[in-house]
Amino acid sequence: MEGTGILFTVLLAILLLLNYLKQQWSRRHFPPGPLSLPLIGGVWRINFGIGCTVETPMKLAEQYGDIFTVWGGNIPVVVLSGFEAVKEGLIDHLEDFSDRPQTGFTTLIARGKGVALSNGHTWKQQRRFGVVTLRKLGVGKRSLEGQIEEESQQLVEVFTREKGQPFDPALPLTNSVSNLICALSFGHRFPLEDETFKKLIDALRFTLKFGGSIFLGLYELFPWLMKHLPGPHKKASHVTEMLLSLAKKETQKHKEQKSFQDPRDLIDFYLLEIEKRKNDPTSTYDEENLAQIIHDFFVAGTETSATSLKWAILLLANYPDIQDKAYKEIEDVLCSSSFSYQDLKKLPYTNAVLHEILRLKYPLLFGLPRQTSKDVKMRGFLIPKGTSIVPNVRSALLDPKYWESPKEFNPKHFLDQDGHFVANEAFLAFGAGARVCFGEHLARMEIFIFFVNLLRAFRFQLPPGVKELNEEPAVALSTPPHPYKVCAVPRSSS
Numbered sequence: 001m002e003g004t005g006i007l008f009t010v011l012l013a014i015l016l017l018l019n020y021l022k023q024q025w026s027r028r029h030f031p032p033g034p035l036s037l038p039l040i041g042g043v044w045r046i047n048f049g050i051g052c053t054v055e056t057p058m059k060l061a062e063q064y065g066d067i068f069t070v071w072g073g074n075i076p077v078v079v080l081s082g083f084e085a086v087k088e089g090l091i092d093h094l095e096d097f098s099d100r101p102q103t104g105f106t107t108l109i110a111r112g113k114g115v116a117l118s119n120g121h122t123w124k125q126q127r128r129f130g131v132v133t134l135r136k137l138g139v140g141k142r143s144l145e146g147q148i149e150e151e152s153q154q155l156v157e158v159f160t161r162e163k164g165q166p167f168d169p170a171l172p173l174t175n176s177v178s179n180l181i182c183a184l185s186f187g188h189r190f191p192l193e194d195e196t197f198k199k200l201i202d203a204l205r206f207t208l209k210f211g212g213s214i215f216l217g218l219y220e221l222f223p224w225l226m227k228h229l230p231g232p233h234k235k236a237s238h239v240t241e242m243l244l245s246l247a248k249k250e251t252q253k254h255k256e257q258k259s260f261q262d263p264r265d266l267i268d269f270y271l272l273e274i275e276k277r278k279n280d281p282t283s284t285y286d287e288e289n290l291a292q293i294i295h296d297f298f299v300a301g302t303e304t305s306a307t308s309l310k311w312a313i314l315l316l317a318n319y320p321d322i323q324d325k326a327y328k329e330i331e332d333v334l335c336s337s338s339f340s341y342q343d344l345k346k347l348p349y350t351n352a353v354l355h356e357i358l359r360l361k362y363p364l365l366f367g368l369p370r371q372t373s374k375d376v377k378m379r380g381f382l383i384p385k386g387t388s389i390v391p392n393v394r395s396a397l398l399d400p401k402y403w404e405s406p407k408e409f410n411p412k413h414f415l416d417q418d419g420h421f422v423a424n425e426a427f428l429a430f431g432a433g434a435r436v437c438f439g440e441h442l443a444r445m446e447i448f449i450f451f452v453n454l455l456r457a458f459r460f461q462l463p464p465g466v467k468e469l470n471e472e473p474a475v476a477l478s479t480p481p482h483p484y485k486v487c488a489v490p491r492s493s494s
């Protein structure tokens, strides 16, 4: 009996070993990476998502090189690290890496529709529409600047009510940035106390928190199991439905008012496009894709900009010299008069500060994942079609080969010896290549106009007794600062 037990154990061990060797053989063309354990793969090296910091993938790159593989169970995820590898992937392999992975989570929140998570013909059409419509809605023009100006003045009023006392600026910033996307998409902003608006903000916050949680990892690894279990993934689906149904309600109102005959917002332009293409069998313009595009604008375009502004205020308070220098430049050049986005060119120091905020405090964990659209050979490895790729944009923004003091807040990274603004090719905060962020111009306008108006109205100071605000980011799908309080002291001249 004992002998049979031993034999059985030995046989099992041999079978497991053979299975392991077979697996290693089939994975031999992939870049190296952490040891892959049964079921969980290499996820143990990123602490199962718990305690994972923004540094974790960069530490893995130090060990395995600029291109490495983390196995999530049987699913390979190839990570590109450092400016050169990220650029090689996104620019040199422009077409090959232009898809987004269709995983359990992306299917749950997008179902292959919209722009940020779709692929192929749908993506191409929806993206073209998004780019053209943002231009029509005034991105790069004075009309949109007026809306951003109005929203930033509302924010100044909210901050003024705090009377220079310590307060948390996070919610007012998120509200303002979200209301701007409401204005672009629906043609109106919401009063802050509106119940629908509050639900919208909660939904966005939840989606981003879930996107960085262990439950997302579990959902991606075991979707067949998780679908039947309770947990926050159920709420993620509910929250997506809520966002989509808000977009559909607003669309219905537009249809009833027939406002698309004189289009003024994203819904109007989209309804017009549906009408124009109604006899085109290749058209993907329909109300489901419209709702998803609005969802994408909210998810991709609110927390990113709001997080950057939260970091901006925190860093201004932590670095009063930099704050004072930017304020002085703004006052000297703009002389308290009205200004436009074009004026940024006359403000090299302020421009450098804004770039440095986005570089050092990049608002996303890595960027958005990509997927190979065919078999790709890169740096001697063979990456099969359909493999998920994570271009770690953060690692390019902190790459010591391209930045003098990568971990420091140092606007000089974007200035030459004479104080002129200089661009740096490793500044990839908005991604690169075929799927580069198409909200980039909008985000830059928003951040600049909010920044100038806030700085003109207030000096941001640490609360009494506080020596420094925490500069470690919280880790979710976005990487905002941990909650903090700051004093917005009205400037004596205003």
Ligand code: HEM
Pocket (backbone or CB within 6 Å): 090, 115, 116, 117, 127, 296, 297, 300, 301, 302, 304, 305, 308, 363, 364, 367, 368, 369, 393, 429, 430, 431, 432, 433, 434, 435, 436, 437, 438, 439, 440, 442, 443
């Ligand atoms: C500071 C603000 C922002 C940052 C740092 C940022 C960054 C990014 C990054 C890194 C990507 C992925 C690009 C890639 O795969 O190479 C992206 C995609 C995207 N962003 Fe932004 N973004 C910002 C603001 C916005 C805004 C305001 C919008 C509003 C329209 C927006 C809409 C999108 C969309 C729709 C995509 C998906 C594009 C596609 O898949 O074709 N983003 N963004």
